[in-house]
Every structure is written in C-alpha cells, then in structure tokens.
Amino acid sequence: MSLARFSLAGKNAIVTGSTRGIGRAIAELFAEAGARVVISSRNQESCETVAGEINARHGAGRAIAIACNISRKEALQRLVDESRATLGGIHIVVPNAAINPVFGPLASVSDEAWDKVMGTNLRSVWQLCTMTLPEMAARKDGAVVVISSIGALRGTPVLGAYSVSKAAEAALVRNLAVEYGPHNVRVNAIAPGLVTTEFARALWDNPEIAKTRLARTPLRRFGQPEDIAGVALLLASEAGSFITGQLYVADGGVTIGD
Secondary structure, three states: OOHHHHOOOOOEEEEEOOOOHHHHHHHHHHHHOOOEEEEEOOOHHHHHHHHHHHHHHHOOOOEEEOOOOOOOHHHHHHHHHHHHHHHOOOOEEEOOOOOOOOOEOHHHOOHHHHHHHHHHHHHHHHHHHHHHHHHHHHHOOEEEEEEOOHHHOOOOOOEHHHHHHHHHHHHHHHHHHHHHHHHOEEEEEEEEOOEOOOOOHHHHOOHHHHHHHHHOOOOOOOEOHHHHHHHHHHHHOHHHOOOOOOEEEEOOOHHHOO
C-alpha cells in the first residue's frame, strides 16, 4: 500500500473543538496531510489564532476559522454553510467538541445537566451529520470520525452522564454507517483512553488517580493528542476506505487489563 493513501489532498474537513487538545492535533495533522481544515470552537479569536498558526506552517488558506457553539442548531448550520461557501464542499467531518459539567455519581446529575450533556454531546453530532452527510452521499465520497470515549465501553462512578452520551454516539455511528455505506460514505468513531488534555485534567493531574490508572495501563503512559490524531487520519483517508461503523479504541491497553 502506498503512503499516498493517507493523503488528504483536495479534501475539506470540519473539526469541532479544534483550538486545543485532541481536536487541534487532528486539525494540525489533517492540514499536514493536505486537507483544508475548518478550525472551530466557541471563541472566534481562539479559532483565528490556531488557523493562523496552521497557515503559517502549512501554507496560506490551509485553515479557516469559524466559531460555533455546538449546542445550538442554528450555529451548527452556520458553521456548515460558511464552510461550504468558503471551501466549496465538505468531505470530512470530525465531531470532537464535547462537555462534561458533572464529576460525580449519576444521582448527583440534575435534569438540566443531563439534558445539557445529551444535547451537546449527542444531539449536536446527529445534527452535524444530518447537515453534511447528504452532500457526501451525493458525491459518493465522505468520512465522519466521531471522537467518543472508552467511557462508552465501561461503567464509571464519576463520569456517568458523559459516558452514556458517548455510548449513544457509538450507536449513532453504527446506524449512520448502515444508512450511508451504500453511498461510499464511511462513519466511524474513536474511543480515546485518558489523554493529557485540559478536558481530562481532573483525572491525569490527580496523583492518586494517575498512579492507579498508569498501573492498569499496559503501555504505562497516558495518551497524547497526537496519538488520537493518527487514528483519525487513518479513518478519514483512503487508507481506511474499507472501515465503517466501528469504534476504534486508542487507550494504551487499559480496557484489556484487569
């Protein structure tokens, strides 16, 4: 197999939550692989800063900045419309942005917090896919890479609502893969383990939690955002053209341990 199959030349990609952490690492790698990327988070200034840095490294026009609050359907539609108008089409979508406002048992989650988690983490992915998959299907080419979590695969005493939303994302991926597979559109998800991002700081920056987690991780290290970006490139590129409806686990082996 030629390395050219990992190229994203000529492709346009939307990556939500891409001003830091896993989303930024994916956007950076996609740009390096030849794609034009839409940098998106809630803050326009942050988006412009990251897009500017990518353009400085990989060439003018490689990245554009469009702020978006993914919990609002109208904001998602504007993200899609402006991306399409500027780039000419959308080939790849990476729904990465998510929230976790509650750290504790499910009994401590209020109705409002539950609705917020499900609306932001699950509904927004469904809406973004609904807005972009028909174009991919008409073109007979496209890929969606949802950033899920190993929380989708196991119970947790402190991240219950978040984990339920991520498990639902995995089910959404399977259903969309069945619907759009006949149109040569692939829909997959990645389930990262503990990655050293600001989003997960409460876990990896806690000495007691970190020590226990590392002891149970065969690779004996936490993930880096770049570790997840590499999997995303596989799933978004021609190299992953026979993969769809899957939840790829990238966790250093923690889910295979005792």
